[in-house]
Amino acid sequence: MNIQHELEDFLDYLATARRLSPHTLSAYRNDLANFVVFCEQQNLASVDAADSAHIRHFIGQRRSASAAAVSIQRLLSALRSLYRYRMRHRGAIHNPALGISAPKRPQRLPKTLDVDMIKQLLEFEGDEPIDIRDRAMMELFYSSGLRLAELADLNVSDLDLNDALVTVTGKGNKTRTLPIGRIAITALRRWLTSRDSLAPDQALFLGQRGKRLGHRAIQQRLRFRATQQGLPAHVHPHMLRHSFASHLLESSSDLRGVQELLGHANLSTTQVYTHLDFQHLAQVYDKAHPRATRKVNNEQD
Structure with a gap:
């Protein structure tokens, strides 16, 4: 060979x-x-x-x-x-790539939307099937912190709305079951009612031709809704996942719990959100503390 x-x-x-x-x-x-x-x-x-x-x-x-x-x-x-x-x-006897370290990459914090921006994004008008579908997709993204591939691969059978749960298959073919919030459940129930008239396909989210929505189509719909709602930042599916994690960690401080919900294999991957939380606290400090914004370089010895 x-x-x-x-x-x-x-x-x-x-x-x-x-x-x-x-x-x-x-x-x-x-x-x-x-x-x-x-x-x-x-x-x-x-x-x-x-x-x-x-x-x-x-x-x-x-x-x-x-x-x-x-x-x-x-x-x-x-x-x-x-x-x-x-x-x-294949019977190989060594792994020559072991023990070789890569250069450390600079840590870039994930971009998130604050709670008010999430509200602005998700509360768009419209009762056409495409509006109902987009609302259900976006609510589920934010409610359960899904990856783009996880949402795109969902089938109707992966939902258990009576118990408010969704089962997804993530990286490494690992399956996890996640809670769904009340508002997302309402949006999903409305979508399932509209969806049943489109096609017998088992995919949860369908396009107008009755076929499973692909990654690019989902990204485009999210960008469209963000522009429609007047959001200045480029909004993508992972931004909703980042916002889910950041907001949950701010409220609970349960890093292990957030790790499980996100499906991270290593806690270190989840720890980036503690930096986001600290960044938020630092902004609160800068706005509230009477001496936080003083010009240090103007001080005299």
């Missing part, structure tokens, strides 16, 4: 067994295609012929090409996953 076939074999495994998102698969494909070119340039007969020195050389090349820290981290993750797969399924 040549190097290119090895790569395709691994990507097929990621798509079928691990059910990675199309976005992640596309990124891994690009990263590993670059690695294949590198292996061929180094006259390596297979990816198993690469050692740690080769991996460091490859990473060095990517950094010299001005690859961002986050891209290097993803690249190393793809390589580690490739070699883990080959050790488990």
